[in-house]
Amino acid sequence: MTAQLDAPHDLVGIGIGPSNLSLAALAHGLPHQGAGELATAFYEQRRDFRWHPGLLIDGTTLQVPFLADLVTLADPSSPWSFLNYLRHKERLYPFYFAEQFHIHRAEYDAYCRWVAGRIPGLHFGHQVDAVRWNPERDLFEVDFTQLDPTGEAEALGRTYTRNLALGIGTAPHIPDPLRPLADAPTVPVIHSADYLDNRRRILGAEHVTVIGSGQSGAEVFLDLLRARPAGRERLTWLARTPSFAPMEYSKLGLEHFTPDYTRYFHSLPEPVRDRLVPAQWQLHKGIDTATIAAIHDELYRRTLDGGWPDAVLTPGVTVRTAGRVATTKVELHLEHAEQGARSRLTTDAVVLATGYRERPLTRLLAGLDPYLRKDSSGRPRIDDRHRMVLDPSVTGSIFVQNGERHTHGVGAPDLGLAAWRSAAILNTLTGKEAYPQPPRTAFTTFGLEQREHTRPRPAGELLPLVEHP
Numbered sequence: 001m002t003a004q005l006d007a008p009h010d011l012v013g014i015g016i017g018p019s020n021l022s023l024a025a026l027a028h029g030l031p032h033q034g035a036g037e038l039a040t041a042f043y044e045q046r047r048d049f050r051w052h053p054g055l056l057i058d059g060t061t062l063q064v065p066f067l068a069d070l071v072t073l074a075d076p077s078s079p080w081s082f083l084n085y086l087r088h089k090e091r092l093y094p095f096y097f098a099e100q101f102h103i104h105r106a107e108y109d110a111y112c113r114w115v116a117g118r119i120p121g122l123h124f125g126h127q128v129d130a131v132r133w134n135p136e137r138d139l140f141e142v143d144f145t146q147l148d149p150t151g152e153a154e155a156l157g158r159t160y161t162r163n164l165a166l167g168i169g170t171a172p173h174i175p176d177p178l179r180p181l182a183d184a185p186t187v188p189v190i191h192s193a194d195y196l197d198n199r200r201r202i203l204g205a206e207h208v209t210v211i212g213s214g215q216s217g218a219e220v221f222l223d224l225l226r227a228r229p230a231g232r233e234r235l236t237w238l239a240r241t242p243s244f245a246p247m248e249y250s251k252l253g254l255e256h257f258t259p260d261y262t263r264y265f266h267s268l269p270e271p272v273r274d275r276l277v278p279a280q281w282q283l284h285k286g287i288d289t290a291t292i293a294a295i296h297d298e299l300y301r302r303t304l305d306g307g308w309p310d311a312v313l314t315p316g317v318t319v320r321t322a323g324r325v326a327t328t329k330v331e332l333h334l335e336h337a338e339q340g341a342r343s344r345l346t347t348d349a350v351v352l353a354t355g356y357r358e359r360p361l362t363r364l365l366a367g368l369d370p371y372l373r374k375d376s377s378g379r380p381r382i383d384d385r386h387r388m389v390l391d392p393s394v395t396g397s398i399f400v401q402n403g404e405r406h407t408h409g410v411g412a413p414d415l416g417l418a419a420w421r422s423a424a425i426l427n428t429l430t431g432k433e434a435y436p437q438p439p440r441t442a443f444t445t446f447g448l449e450q451r452e453h454t455r456p457r458p459a460g461e462l463l464p465l466v467e468h469p
Contacts, residue, residue, distance in 0.1 A: 008139050009039045011429060012161035014128045014364070016044035018051065018415060019401035020167030021112060022070040023422040024119050025080040030426060030434055038430065041159065043126040043144055049116035051109045054194045055216060057223050061102040063215065063247070063288055068416035069108075070115060074423035074435045080119075085111045125149075126157075131164065132367035138395050140164055163429060167401035168364070170356035170413065177321050178211075178352060186327045192216040192353040203227055205349035206234055209332065212353030213239030213315060215247070218287040220351050222295050225311065230302045232310060236345065238334070239315040247286030255442040256283050257411045259420050264446040265409035266384050270375055273406060283410050285355070358403050368398075375406075382407040385428045386421060399425045 010032055013020040020042055030038045067073060069082035078084070082103070086092045116122055130143045139160040148154040172191040174182050181189040188205065190198045192212070202208055203224070210221045221237045228235065237244075248254075255261060265273060302309040314336075321333045325346060332345045361380065365372065373381045373389040380400070381389040386408070388398040401421065405412040423435035 007039070008137075008160035008162060009041050010161070011038065011040045011163045011165060012140070012142050012159060013040065013042035013165040013167055014131075014142075015166065015168035015401075016042050016046075016049060016116065016122055016124065017167055017169045017402070018070065018112060019169070019418050019421070020165060021049070021116055021119075021122075022418040023165055023167070023401065023425060024122060025070045025078065025115055026074060026419070026422045026426055026435065028080070028119050030430065032430060038426075041121045041123060041161075043123045043128050043142075045125070045127040045147070047125050047147075047149065049113050049124070051112055052105070052193065053109070054196045055192060055219070056106045056109060056196065057219055058106075060105045060219050061100075062105060062108055062415070063102070064414070064416045065101045066103045068414075068418070069111065071419050073416065074419035080115050082108075082111050085114050088114070128364065130367055131365055133371055133394055133396070134160070135393065138162075140396055140398075161396070163397045163399065165399040165401060165425065166361065166364075166403060168359045168361075169402055171359050172352075173355050173357045174352055175319065175354055177319050178350070181322055181324065181330055181350070182352070184324070187324065187330050188349040189330060190351060192220050192351055193356075195220055195351060199223075202349050202351060205347075207236070207347045208234065208349045208351065209236045209238065209330075209345065209347040210351045210353060211238050211319065212355065213241040213244055213287070214285045214353060214355060215287055215291065216355075217351075217353030218244070218291045218295060220353055222291065222298065224351075225295065225298050225309075230305075230309065231307060233302075235311040236347065237311070237313045238317045238319070238332075240318050240337075241281075241285075241315055242338075243315045244292065244313065245282055245286045246289045246292055247284070248282045249289065252444055253283065255444045256280070256409070257414045257416050258441040259417070259437070260440060260442040260444070261446055262408050262411050262417065263384065266407055267447075270377075273409070274377075277405060277410065280410050284414070358405065361403070377406075379406050386425055387428070397428070399428075401425075 011027065013023060024040065024042050027038050027040050032038045066082050071078035071080045072082065083092070086095050125147045127145045127147060128142060129145055132141045134141050137160065139162060142159050142161060144157050145153050146155040146157060172193040174191055178189060181187065182191070188198055188201050208224055210217050210224070217237065217239070221235065224235055225233060265276070299309055299311065316337050318335045318337065319332050320335050323331050325331050329346050329348055330350055332347065334343045334345055371391040371394050375381050382400050382404045383389055386399050386404065388400060390398065402413045411417045420437070423437065426434050427437070
């Protein structure tokens, strides 16, 4: 192993998605407590920055405004803002006249690639293998493998750091009944994360089934619908949710994605948090109303000459089991929750818009397991500064990015909170308000405040005693 014996870093980030890219951008040029700039390095297994490449469907947009870029909500004057990206690309005036608050996904991906190509200390093609705590040096040891262009191991290395930031993100989730089919190559059963790479093959199938009621499922269904001739669509869209529901996008509803709500959620008892997260699915798993309208408009257009499109949209359905019919078709065994009825569906291709799950940290942090403090469900405990709770003997910090929904709520993966979280991490790391945080960010007060807002009482005035039975 080739050890890097240079001075230890102040911060090493593992994974370079939007969260850690935001952290790298805000950390760039930031002075440390001592002399010089904050010393950082970030490692990513992929060869370059890629943000959901399989879902960059033409015309799809972000579900958050462009202000939710990597830096603006923490530092609008940052050179890494989306507006500065447009200035460098000489596209400020076209964007100004386009009057787009929600930018195209492909444009967000291009913006992030622009940032990733200019910030020093980002190491793509580097797979982090293990992390340990070295008590003799009071440092974390990070072992990595440098990969060649084909993904094969090229060299081994080790670096040292005082602090870590985990930003390994999420992975596509495939339900257990469909996992064996997704692993077999003969019939296309693919996750929506790989949709564009398989689009031509999917379009060539006689009948296509889309499973999943969120934004990705809706966008894939709409794209397939637009690409198939009227009267011969041969599409089925199934969802486990009771309806194809719109995402909660009211202005007060959006305040669940503020630092205020994040702090409130973190203060709740663990059992309450665990009940809240699944109950809030419509805050982040619903469908944008414009996409719902576009689907309905497309279906309606196909009725203008009489007849109905050959498309079936059925919510409230669970896939119990699935099997292969010969080598060219898939049979789905379905159950309708409200009816209690069961049925079978034979299809030629399946797109699984079944969401994502946080990548497990068990293997990566196996060497740190004795130092980690966990909750009653075996998950890492994470404090209000986004740090894993560690044994007091560990002097460094492990910050968590987009892996703390169980402690910080539905906003954990939201792009709109990335800059705020990165700023909070850097303020903790540097021991000063490098990026001042607003004391209040929502009109909603999410819990009963601990301070009183009543009129001041004169000295000596007694409060009435209220007796409870």
